Amino acid sequence: MRSARSAGEVIFDTINVVVLCLLSFITLYPFLYVLFASISTPSEFVQHRGVLLWPKGFSMDSYRMVFENPNIIRSYLNTIFYVAVGTTLNILMTALGAYGLSRRNVMWGSTIMLLIVMTMFFDGGLIPKYLLMKNIGLLDTYWALIIPSAMTTWNLIIMRTAFQGIPVALEESARIDGANDWTILFRIIIPLSLPVIAVMVLFYGVWHWNKWFDALIYLRNRDLFPLQLILREILIQNDTSSMMTSVGGGDRMPVGETIKYATIIVATLPILFMYPFLQKYFVKGVMIGAVKE
Template sequence: MTHTGFGSKLFDGLNYTLLTLIAVITLYPFWDSLIVSITPLNESIASSIHLYPKTITLEAYQYLWKLDQLWTSYKVSILITVLGTVISMLATTLAAYALSKKDLPGGRVIMFAIVFTMMFSGGIIPNYLVVKQLGMLNSVWAMMIPAAIQTYNLIIMRSFFVSIPESLEESAKIDGCNDFGILMRIVIPLSMPALATISLFYAVSKWNEFFTAVMYITNKDYWPLQLFLRSMLIDNEASFQSGGDSPFLLGQSIKMATIMISTIPVMMIYPFFQRYFVQGVTLGAVKE
């Protein structure tokens, strides 16, 4: 009994130590970015490891604050995150509910075609031509409509809907409820953990939108925040290598301050949804 108790305490100790080490390794890059963003250039380049700031300066943030393009990109990112998540959730929920019905004509074929896209896609050029023909180049719709449904999220949502007892839907039908009423009054209220989880997946994906913006957006008025960040990093590097005296010579401070500005909003929202993660994904993994 004593040996068992010692083994359990030893395991707990090693487990906590390992998890603490992983947490430190995971959080350090963020901490390093924060420290460098408030540290003068000469101090930030003096050491490759930054545990605390010797001198604090907000010059990088003050410079970014005055950039009109930053706030334009912020508005675009907020728009595509909010509206894009709503569009994606609406499309994913309706598609998953329909595909969860075993009596759906051609349901298996449709599901196979959807899963097939996880392994093979049409390619960048066909996607670009489709977006161009639809007239969505240089518009926020190019970052929301083409990728409105992500296959992985659709599969999770469909599996969750399948796990809901059919008896509940049958009872609702007896009471005169149609399919849309069943979805709104029974399925969705029971699926809040999964909906919250998938919503966060979509929101983070939309907030980090970069590749589609590079492909479809050339007008700076429609740049999302991540594309602005890329521009800042490129301009900063070019200015630094040329030895000029522009504000970009704040160097690493500008880079890290821009990264912090684009990261903090997601970090502020994440804790409110994090508790749904395990429950939502686990319930979505129930076998048919």
């Protein structure tokens, strides 16, 4: 029979619930503020000051303006391309590197790994990178945001550690049956490492989706701009002064303030939708790749 809880336990649990609810609200409120602002009536929102706990009126004009803006639509499609192609290349290159460095008795394996790890601490700098991109002809191309970031050292270390945790007996039995390294990697190692692969997809996908600085440095053609660079122009350079919408009687009112928040929502939702599908792999994948038994 369950014993009665003491007054101290009840007080402790109550305080925990209150504190956690408060922290959850503090964490969630910035997103709610942006959401409420994006669907508020522009004329009412610009007059509001202070905390926003519900929309001021209701209007979808900001979202209509976002999707009618050709720069945003084009940059959205560019970002999808960068995420899809970039993440695919990232996973392939990271898996190949991790597999080679995780095998036993690899010639100079420790030395190669040391040289790779050194890239986390030493960097050539922005100007040498720019000159390199210019000399190899990647400036103002889609590949300027994909090829230079084909693999990151930290993710390589995580995936390499995960591959090392797979029993060697599986590889040995596959080789007895005539399997080569390609078969072992794609038919055995990767299927057994799906949690880590899912985490890598999330890491690389979010990284590509939020990337804007490389585009600012390497791209001049606006047709190649990713969404985040257009969003930066809207938020920092206040490039919404010409965005107006009609109201009753032919008057015009600015939606510059609310369109900023609508753009943030449009840019954020795809990443938020990724988490429910990958969350079951997240903790397991990180732990597998971060702790070597």
